[in-house]
Amino acid sequence: MIFDSREMAQLRRLEILASRVARGQIHGHREMARAGPGSGFREHRAYQEGDSLRVIDWNVYARSDQLVVKEFDAEEALDVVLIHDRSRSMEGAAATCAAKVTAALGAISLQRLDGAIWIPCGGDRSGSESYRGRGRLNDLLQTIDVQASGATDLLTPVQSQLPRAVRHGLAFVVSDFFDPRGAAQSLRFLLSRRFLVRAIQIEDPDALAPPAPGRYKMRDRETGATLKIDLTEEAIAAYQRTREARTRGLRAFCRKAGAGFLRARADRPFFEIIRTAIARGWFKR
Amino acid sequence: MVQALAVQFAFPFGFWMALAAAGVLAAHLVRRRARRIDVPFLPLWAATKGQMRGGFGASVARWLDLLLILLAVGAIALASAAPFRPGRPSSVRDLVLVMDGGLSARAGDRLDRLRRVAATEIERRAPNARLVVIAVADAGPQVWAGTDRARALQAIAGHAAGWTDVGWARALELGVAAGAKLKRPDFVFVTHRSWEQADDAPQRWRQRTVRVPVANAGVHALEVVRDPESGGALAELGLHGAGVLVIERVGDGTELWRGEVGPRPVRVPFGGVGEIALRVRSFDASNADGFAPDDTVYVRLPAKKTPRVMVVSDGDPSAFLIAALQAMAVVGAVAEPLERIAPAHVAEAVERADYFIFDRCAPSTRPTRPSLYLAPPPSDALPFRVGAPGPAPALFEVARAHRLLRGIEWERVRPGTARPISSGAALARAAPGVVLAAGDDWVALGFDPEAGVFASSPAFPLFLHNFVHGDAADLDRAPEFWRIDAPPPAGAPGGDAMWTIRKDNRTVRVGPRLWGAPGFWTLESARDHATQRIAVNLLKPDLDLAPATAESDPLADVGRVSIPDQPLVPHFAAAAIAALMLAWYAFWR
Numbered sequence: 108m109i110f111d112s113r114e115m116a117q118l119r120r121l122e123i124l125a126s127r128v129a130r131g132q133i134h135g136h137r138e139m140a141r142a143g144p145g146s147g148f149r150e151h152r153a154y155q156e157g158d159s160l161r162v163i164d165w166n167v168y169a170r171s172d173q174l175v176v177k178e179f180d181a182e183e184a185l186d187v188v189l190i191h192d193r194s195r196s197m198e199g200a201a202a203t204c205a206a207k208v209t210a211a212l213g214a215i216s217l218q219r220l221d222g223a224i225w226i227p228c229g230g231d232r233s234g235s236e237s238y239r240g241r242g243r244l245n246d247l248l249q250t251i252d253v254q255a256s257g258a259t260d261l262l263t264p265v266q267s268q269l270p271r272a273v274r275h276g277l278a279f280v281v282s283d284f285f286d287p288r289g290a291a292q293s294l295r296f297l298l299s300r301r302f303l304v305r306a307i308q309i310e311d312p313d314a315l316a317p318p319a320p321g322r323y324k325m326r327d328r329e330t331g332a333t334l335k336i337d338l339t340e341e342a343i344a345a346y347q348r349t350r351e352a353r354t355r356g357l358r359a360f361c362r363k364a365g366a367g368f369l370r371a372r373a374d375r376p377f378f379e380i381i382r383t384a385i386a387r388g389w390f391k392r
Numbered sequence: 393m394v395q396a397l398a399v400q401f402a403f404p405f406g407f408w409m410a411l412a413a414a415g416v417l418a419a420h421l422v423r424r425r426a427r428r429i430d431v432p433f434l435p436l437w438a439a440t441k442g443q444m445r446g447g448f449g450a451s452v453a454r455w456l457d458l459l460l461i462l463l464a465v466g467a468i469a470l471a472s473a474a475p476f477r478p479g480r481p482s483s484v485r486d487l488v489l490v491m492d493g494g495l496s497a498r499a500g501d502r503l504d505r506l507r508r509v510a511a512t513e514i515e516r517r518a519p520n521a522r523l524v525v526i527a528v529a530d531a532g533p534q535v536w537a538g539t540d541r542a543r544a545l546q547a548i549a550g551h552a553a554g555w556t557d558v559g560w561a562r563a564l565e566l567g568v569a570a571g572a573k574l575k576r577p578d579f580v581f582v583t584h585r586s587w588e589q590a591d592d593a594p595q596r597w598r599q600r601t602v603r604v605p606v607a608n609a610g611v612h613a614l615e616v617v618r619d620p621e622s623g624g625a626l627a628e629l630g631l632h633g634a635g636v637l638v639i640e641r642v643g644d645g646t647e648l649w650r651g652e653v654g655p656r657p658v659r660v661p662f663g664g665v666g667e668i669a670l671r672v673r674s675f676d677a678s679n680a681d682g683f684a685p686d687d688t689v690y691v692r693l694p695a696k697k698t699p700r701v702m703v704v705s706d707g708d709p710s711a712f713l714i715a716a717l718q719a720m721a722v723v724g725a726v727a728e729p730l731e732r733i734a735p736a737h738v739a740e741a742v743e744r745a746d747y748f749i750f751d752r753c754a755p756s757t758r759p760t761r762p763s764l765y766l767a768p769p770p771s772d773a774l775p776f777r778v779g780a781p782g783p784a785p786a787l788f789e790v791a792r793a794h795r796l797l798r799g800i801e802w803e804r805v806r807p808g809t810a811r812p813i814s815s816g817a818a819l820a821r822a823a824p825g826v827v828l829a830a831g832d833d834w835v836a837l838g839f840d841p842e843a844g845v846f847a848s849s850p851a852f853p854l855f856l857h858n859f860v861h862g863d864a865a866d867l868d869r870a871p872e873f874w875r876i877d878a879p880p881p882a883g884a885p886g887g888d889a890m891w892t893i894r895k896d897n898r899t900v901r902v903g904p905r906l907w908g909a910p911g912f913w914t915l916e917s918a919r920d921h922a923t924q925r926i927a928v929n930l931l932k933p934d935l936d937l938a939p940a941t942a943e944s945d946p947l948a949d950v951g952r953v954s955i956p957d958q959p960l961v962p963h964f965a966a967a968a969i970a971a972l973m974l975a976w977y978a979f980w981r
Contacts, residue, residue: 196432196433197432198432201432283432283433285432285433285435285436287435311432314431314432315432318427318429321427322424322425322426322427323426323427323428323429324426324427324428324429325428325429325430325431325434325437326428326429326430326431326434327430327431327433327434328430328431328432329433330434332434333434334434334437334438334441335426336437336440336441336444337444339444341444342440342441342444345440345443345444346436346437346440348443349436349439349440349443350436353436
């Protein structure tokens with residue numbers, strides 16, 4: 108179990124918080140962009156042949172002698188895709204934090220009767236896991252573990268493991284986005300599949316903090332590539348600028364694409380990160 | 393320029409400090425060794441490196457701290473080696489030249505040689521060297537100071553010898569006073585003679601400085617004049633000077649002449665052939681040897697004719713004597729035929745003989761030619777008095793090595809009693825009896841040639857030969873003198889080893905500077921350039937004589953010009969400190 112008892116209690120409070128915000132009932136809580144069976148009135152439209160008589164708004168007909176039908180927002184149980192980066196670059200606090208955030212997101216989804224699809228990227232698992240119903244919550248929490256191995260590659264697992272039937276929905280990407288092929292590749296793919304994309308960037312401040320000035324031979328955790336560098340104050344400042352620029356670029360991409368972006372420190376408690384996501388309405392229909 | 397920039401090191405072992413550079417280099421390399429760290433995302437650092445400054449500037453900055461440290465270490469090592477820039481040697485800088493101006497320099501080609509030596513000394517100076525030329529002559533001390541070498545050479549060329557009524561002490565005082573105004577000048581004393589080299593010379597200089605009356609002039613010139621009447625066999629010395637003069641033979645100190653001399657030359661009869669040496673000394677009124685530059689003159693007279701020997705005897709001469717003379721005549725040692733006369737005819741035969749040998753007889757009047765008396769009877773005409781024979785030989789102070797006495801079997805000699813009446817001319821003396829005495833022109837042998845075995849021995853003709861050809865003087869030179877053009881004899885004072893003068897806790901070596909340059913004498917110190925100061929102390933430190941006379945160059949700047957040793961330790965120490973401070977400010981602050 109990735110959570111201890113105290114964290115489990117915090118997780119339950121998060122579930123309640125998410126429920127209050129979304130006010131969802133039994134058919135799921137995701138607000139879809141198309142009309143369909145649901146409880147929320149959407150609009151009137153002219154009656155068409157074949158429409159059920161039950162959907163005719165007879166009150167309007169009595170007042171205006173026109174046959175119109177009421178349309179409601181479609182409500183359906185959706186799958187929440189959890190893309191979990193377990194690459195070597197996450198090693199340390201980032202891996203733990205990412206695992207807990209992913210597990211909490213899955214727990215909230217199951218609590219709200221949504222399906223949860225966990226796609227691990229890296230680590231010793233290659234296949235995705237699907238969960239539906241509150242009864243699978245324990246399985247989900249047992250499955251998601253803390254691992255950090257292999258290279259960062261978010262796109263390939265998503266492309267290969269995302270079920271074709273799942274064409275839209277909510278996708279959480281929990282990663283440091285240290286993808287050599289580009290941080291936005293996986294996000295771009297999900298957006299193309301009409302997912303609502305929520306990117307959570309986990310950063311380990313200890314791992315990312317530059318060392319003291321000096322001469323270093325740096326080795327990439329994932330690829331083993333090395334680089335010699337004379338680290339000066341000037342170089343450290345340049346490094347910090349590069350890092351911030353990379354994050355700003357990712358944030359700008361998400362904003363432009365309508366995706367959510369949350370930057371979180373790995374030493375931050377997971378429930379605070381989830382609470383921030385809830386506060387941003389990422390679970391709101 | 394190269395010489396000016398040359399740096400010498402007083403403590404070369406200080407360079408071992410440079411080995412610390414190896415430690416510094418090793419520490420730097422260890423410190424700069426790349427540490428291995430794992431990073432989550434290397435492209436982030438690669439992008440960072442791409443933004444960093446590169447190229448030569450970055451490399452310099454990377455190694456600048458090491459360079460600064462190595463510079464500091466190098467500077468410390470250099471400072472430890474005690475570097476100093478040597479002062480410019482005075483030999484190429486300033487010169488105080490004291491020229492011999494006495495009339496004695498006129499003898500032969502002395503003056504020309506002195507001028508050549510002085511000119512050479514001047515020409516080898518640097519163009520900007522300060523020159524002080526002091527010539528002492530009858531017109532008084534002439535001092536010229538300036539930097540114009542051409543004018544200095546003119547002063548040398550126009551220098552004429554004359555009366556030196558101020559003497560050498562005065563000249564030295566002038567030179568020292570001039571040298572004191574310069575810095576480390578060469579002090580060159582160009583003279584035709586070797587300076588006094590007696591062991592107590594420095595002390596005598598000091599005394600001379602204290603007690604030098606100018607009126608107490610000495611003998612300054614000797615002129616050799618050939619006697620035309622004697623065909624060069626006789627010579628006279630022309631003496632110039634003032635005071636009482638004494639001419640004595642070098643070696644035994646035999647006084648040959650004594651008399652008053654004045655400003656006009658006097659001629660002293662002097663006889664002899666071959667090469668002889670005389671020392672002429674002067675005395676002041678108090679008869680003290682206060683200021684008397686002893687001079688040695690070498691006179692080369694032409695070879696004389698074959699000596700004519702006249703045998704004087706009352707009866708038949710000794711057969712041994714005749715046989716010896718005839719043997720000498722055979723080899724050309726004496727002229728033939730041998731003449732024999734009675735003592736009464738000596739005065740008439742003076743012109744017919746060069747030497748007289750009295751065989752057991754005494755002349756009625758003494759001949760003016762060198763004479764040999766063999767066992768003479770008492771007579772007032774003898775230059776000595778003959779006493780009664782003693783019981784045994786009583787000889788002392790016999791120069792057995794004297795060539796006149798070589799071959800004499802002294803054990804067989806019967807002594808007589810005699811006393812020389814001429815002062816200081818006897819070669820062998822006996823008290824109370826004299827067996828042999830030799831003066832300038834006479835030799836007495838106190839035994840009968842017919843009574844002893846000596847006359848029959850081969851030594852007898854040799855004795856006669858020595859008498860005829862060796863004259864009465866010897867060629868021994870005074871050990872404390874030597875000729876100008878000859879190197880000093882080994883072991884002579886001031887020759888191989890320079891004198892050492894210790895004064896005021898300073899040690900100064902004084903001695904000849906260049907053996908190859910005749911007449912060169914200089915006073916120089918080994919290291920502390922205190923020669924002139926020492927010399928001032930020796931002569932007259934409070935003498936304020938400026939090298940400024942009518943002959944001086946008014947535009948000449950006679951001042952301190954030479955550069956003493958300049959220690960450079962502070963420079964390198966400051967460089968090390970600066971390098972360390974810069975490194976600290978740039979890298980470690």
